[in-house]
Amino acid sequence: MHELMNTAREALYLLLSLDPALWEIIGVSFRVSLTAILVALPPSLLIALLLARVAFPGRWFAISLVNTFMAVPTVVVGLVLFMLLSRSGPLGELRLLFTQRAMILGQILLAMPVLTAMLHSTLQSIDQRAWETARQLGAGWWQSLWMLIREARFGVIAAVLAAFGRIIAEVGSAVMIGGNIEHFTRTITTAIALETLKGEFAQGLALGLVLLLLALVLNVLLGVMRGRGHQTVSV
């Protein structure tokens, strides 16, 4: 118990003293995950719009496929990308393996199903009259589309927060295609795994606290967004 208290105290000290090594790892994590979300958002939005608003053969199968991808374990995404990006793989020439770009690619693949499924659900719940009214009042196709997204804004933000929470906390893909290289591809989760194996619990715990705090912030924001979304959905 005494040792646990000491470790917790040391972890807090590392965080509050702005330990450069610790904050560098946090910086890499946020940079990679934020980039992945920004890249994943536009195509996810388009796919979600297509699934929510356009009737085409096989639409329900496509929706089921998106929902299935949400359940794919992160290590499987890591494995597939590893095979594609390794020297002997079809994309080996790109030399992306064990780089931040590869990690971003992995996180895009993990974020897109979550984003698409949540955005689809949000956009589907937007009243058909919103589109009709905008078009009747002379809005162009893109202006009407923007209006639709704006009407769904709380749901869109909630989807982004949920997807960000998933990818920043994932370890499987990050360790397999990032390689956990110090000062380069070491993220919060891969560092926790490594430090624990080394018996350096303080840094692991400090990073764990960051993730815990992040989870709390994201959940509070999600709660607020859900509340505001419900308030505005009723017409």
Place this chain on the structure above:
Amino acid sequence: MLEVSQLAHGFDRQPVLWDIPHLHWQGRSLVHLRGDNGSGKTTLLRLLAGLEAPRQGTIHWTLAGAMSAVTPPCPGRVLYLHQQPYLFDTSVAGNLRYVARWHGWRGEMARDRVAAMLEHCGLAAHAEQRARSLSGGERMRLALARAWLLSPRVLLLDEPTASLDRQAIADVSALISSLHEVGCAIVLSAHQPSVLTERCDEYWSLEQRCLQVSAFKQGVAV
């Protein structure tokens, strides 16, 4: 001017909703569209606005200033208003500002037009209020103000006074009459006779899957 030819529409559960071999309307009058529940009034209005495509037949609008007849939709010129108008999730003035922006009005011109329309429709005091917190009558007035901003040639109103109290009906009716007086032709569907339907020049009646067109005041079929 509206020219409808061989128009027929229906749904899977009701393959033939109605059949209109021919309809010619000068597009100047105030028309009361009547019919029982399920007779297809809303569907007819939506087809005329171009929100749905007919299963069969053609619809052509020849609007003032246009060189030739066009098939709907005619955004900003032939407008359909839902029975429960959809208000964008912003302020009352914000709803009008969207319309101004879509039509390329900027700066002072947009501000002036929006302010004048809010004043005209009796909504100036609510300008910064959330649109969705308005009462039923105020919502309809905002929807009419939003449409009026575009000076439409034709308004297709789906039960505009349904579920409104007496005062709201009077306010909405006065606005619709004013719109008509400034040259906007109006087709409105309504179940119950009201101040508004009494002002109509003619009526269209959907009965037994056909559209009967009659002059209202004279009671003579056209």
